[in-house]
Amino acid sequence: MALRHPVLQIFAVVLLVLSSAFLNRGSGTSVEVQAGVCVSHDRPNPLAETFPNNATGVLNATLAIIPIPLDMARRLIPPQYGILEKAYRALLPDFPAGMYPVMLHAAHDHDIQFRAYGITLDDFSRVGFEFPFLDLLGDGHSSFRWAPVQLISATSSVALEGSRAYGTIVSPAEYEPVCDAYRALPNGATYFKATSLSSPEFIELEMLRLRRPTLNPYPLDLFKNITNQPTFANATKCDNMIRLFNTSMSTGDFAPVSVQGRVSANTFPFHGSGSRWTDVYGIQVATPFIENNYLDCQDMKGYEGTGGPGDSFIQTTNDIM
Ligand SMILES: *[C@@H]1O[C@H](CO)[C@@H](O)[C@H](O)[C@H]1NC(C)=O
Ligand SMILES: *[C@@H]1O[C@H](CO)[C@@H](O)[C@H](O)[C@H]1NC(C)=O
Ligand SMILES: *[C@@H]1O[C@H](CO)[C@@H](O)[C@H](O)[C@H]1NC(C)=O
Ligand SMILES: *[C@@H]1O[C@H](CO)[C@@H](O)[C@H](O)[C@H]1NC(C)=O
Ligand SMILES: *[C@@H]1O[C@H](CO)[C@@H](O)[C@H](O)[C@H]1NC(C)=O
Numbered sequence: 001m002a003l004r005h006p007v008l009q010i011f012a013v014v015l016l017v018l019s020s021a022f023l024n025r026g027s028g029t030s031v032e033v034q035a036g037v038c039v040s041h042d043r044p045n046p047l048a049e050t051f052p053n054n055a056t057g058v059l060n061a062t063l064a065i066i067p068i069p070l071d072m073a074r075r076l077i078p079p080q081y082g083i084l085e086k087a088y089r090a091l092l093p094d095f096p097a098g099m100y101p102v103m104l105h106a107a108h109d110h111d112i113q114f115r116a117y118g119i120t121l122d123d124f125s126r127v128g129f130e131f132p133f134l135d136l137l138g139d140g141h142s143s144f145r146w147a148p149v150q151l152i153s154a155t156s157s158v159a160l161e162g163s164r165a166y167g168t169i170v171s172p173a174e175y176e177p178v179c180d181a182y183r184a185l186p187n188g189a190t191y192f193k194a195t196s197l198s199s200p201e202f203i204e205l206e207m208l209r210l211r212r213p214t215l216n217p218y219p220l221d222l223f224k225n226i227t228n229q230p231t232f233a234n235a236t237k238c239d240n241m242i243r244l245f246n247t248s249m250s251t252g253d254f255a256p257v258s259v260q261g262r263v264s265a266n267t268f269p270f271h272g273s274g275s276r277w278t279d280v281y282g283i284q285v286a287t288p289f290i291e292n293n294y295l296d297c298q299d300m301k302g303y304e305g306t307g308g309p310g311d312s313f314i315q316t317t318n319d320i321m
Contacts, residue, residue: 038123038179043249045111047288055291057112057121059243060181062192062205063223064104064263064282066129066270073100073131076269077146082135087143091222101218103130103226104263104282105147106192106205108181109159124156125175126163127194127203129269132226136235137301144238144297145229149268151194151201165294167234169268171196181286182207189261190284200266207261207284216258216281220245223256223283230300238297243287256285 047056073083088101095101105128112121128150136144147168152159154172163170173194177183182190185206193204210216224245230238250256264276 040108040110040123040179042108042110042180042286045113045288046247046249047290048113048115051290052115055112055114055293056288057291058110058249058286058288059107060110060286061105061107062182062207062259062282062284063227064280065218066102066104066277066280067096067099068102070098070100077131077134081146082138084133084135084143088133091225092218094217101132103132105130106203121158122156123179124153124159125194126150126152126159129267132229136232136297139301142301142303143229145226145231146233147231148233151196151203151267154197166232166239167236171198171201173197203265203267205261205263207259210258210260213258216283218281220256220283230297230303232297235297237294238300240292240295240300242290244289245285245287247288250285250287254286256283259284
């Protein structure tokens with residue numbers, strides 16, 4: 001079969017990887033891993049049926065903001081990409097002057113399918129610090145998100161290679177918990193940790209549900225906006241992931257939860273033991289997605305997240321803010 005779509009190429013690799021990964025797995029290191037298959041608490045992908053000809057899946061995530069000085073952001077972000085300060089201030093009018101919002105994106109990728117081809121992908125986790133609101137095309141308007149470094153489950157060669165194909169610096173990592181977005185601690189907090197298997201990199205989160213969501217300085221709209229910005233690493237290609245916030249997976253009982261907690265990290269751009277924060281704010285939410293891989297970044301000019309059916313920033317009954 002001729003594989004015209006890069007996504008299909010990736011999924012073809014998947015099949016090979018899946019079979020070898022299956023053989024390589026021993027009796028499992030965790031009760032969550034049974035017969036080589038991760039048993040996750042995540043709900044199933046609700047989009048596979050509606051979008052059989054697209055790659056779809058679920059991202060169950062903790063999304064949090066780490067404010068850094070703008071001049072530090074300017075040093076970290078490649079100089080050719082402007083920072084669209086007006087764009088984030090439109091969403092965050094009270095954000096401290098002279099600061100820039102880095103987004104911590106810690107997620108479990110679940111039930112990924114390419115239904116029409118009968119292709120499914122093993123779950124995996126991924127985490128990294130991302131730089132939103134970047135003027136990749138120099139039009140002074142279209143926001144793009146730079147995700148230069150990721151820790152990805154070592155068990156998913158497809159995800160590791162799929163991300164590297166964007167020019168991302170990827171570390172194979174092990175995760176706690178193995179098959180979920182986070183686990184509950186006895187103190188009521190949630191826990192998530194990624195540890196690189198090839199370097200001293202790690203990211204660790206312990207988050208508590210905010211008793212009063214109004215204490216969260218970051219509105220849901222900020223996270224909807226950032227997570228729907230096209231992503232790039234070395235800017236050769238862009239990833240268009242359409243995250244839907246208005247399905248049953250992210251509303252009602254599963255509405256986004258505001259959280260506050262502590263984060264420790266040793267990975268780009270936060271290296272060294274000083275990278276510990278005790279008052280990080282964000283949300284936990286699971287969203288289904290449609291992913292269009294390896295697009296020409298130029299073609300995303302003017303993109304505002306309106307990805308056709310399933311417009312991700314449609315007004316919802318927003319019960320968290
Ligand atoms: C997201 O993950 C948490 C932790 O495993 C789980 O409790 C929750 O039900 C998941 N949300 C969805 C919508 O699957
Ligand atoms: C589904 O994939 C097709 C082909 O790549 C693409 O043209 C279309 O925009 C995708 N659908 C959505 C909703 O992104
Ligand atoms: C970006 O990364 C891809 C994948 O590693 C590589 O093929 C491409 O040459 C890189 N482009 C630049 C400009 O570094
Ligand atoms: C994101 O925010 C910018 C700036 O406020 C706005 O122009 C854009 O339409 C928003 N996009 C989405 C998907 O909400
Ligand atoms: C989500 O929004 C899109 C329109 O942007 C709509 O077609 C779809 O029905 C909505 N889904 C739900 C569950 O409300």
